[in-house]
Amino acid sequence: MRPSNSRMQLPARRAAADTARSPAGQTVSIGGMEPMLNCWKRLMRKVEKIEQDVQALSPDELAEFRAWFLEHDWAAWDRQLERDVQNGKLDALAEKALRDHAAGKTTRL
Numbered sequence: 639m640r641p642s643n644s645r646m647q648l649p650a651r652r653a654a655a656d657t658a659r660s661p662a663g664q665t666v667s668i669g670g671m672e673p674m675l676n677c678w679k680r681l682m683r684k685v686e687k688i689e690q691d692v693q694a695l696s697p698d699e700l701a702e703f704r705a706w707f708l709e710h711d712w713a714a715w716d717r718q719l720e721r722d723v724q725n726g727k728l729d730a731l732a733e734k735a736l737r738d739h740a741a742g743k744t745t746r747l
Contacts, residue, residue, distance in 0.1 A: 722728055
């Protein structure tokens with residue numbers, strides 16, 4: 639039995655079939671996926687670099703980064719909520735809330 643590791647092992651020279659070995663030793667087709675795999679690897683390297691940079695911050699720098707990131711994250715959430723409202727994704731929830739209120743199923747705050 640092969641030792642298990644979490645990464646697929648790509649042959650040094652692949653044939654046109656584009657195959658790889660899974661951690662379990664199975665041959666897996668990855669035809670046409672190489673650009674996506676390369677993109678994923680670049681993204682993971684970038685995220686790992688960010689993690690290292692954040693871990694190296696002083697307590698004051700970390701506090702400043704945390705405040706900035708919270709604001710950044712809330713702004714992204716607000717933009718997503720605005721898009722969802724514009725696209726009607728919340729209409730059904732709003733209609734149900736209005737029906738429940740009209741039926742006396744709500745509580746005064």
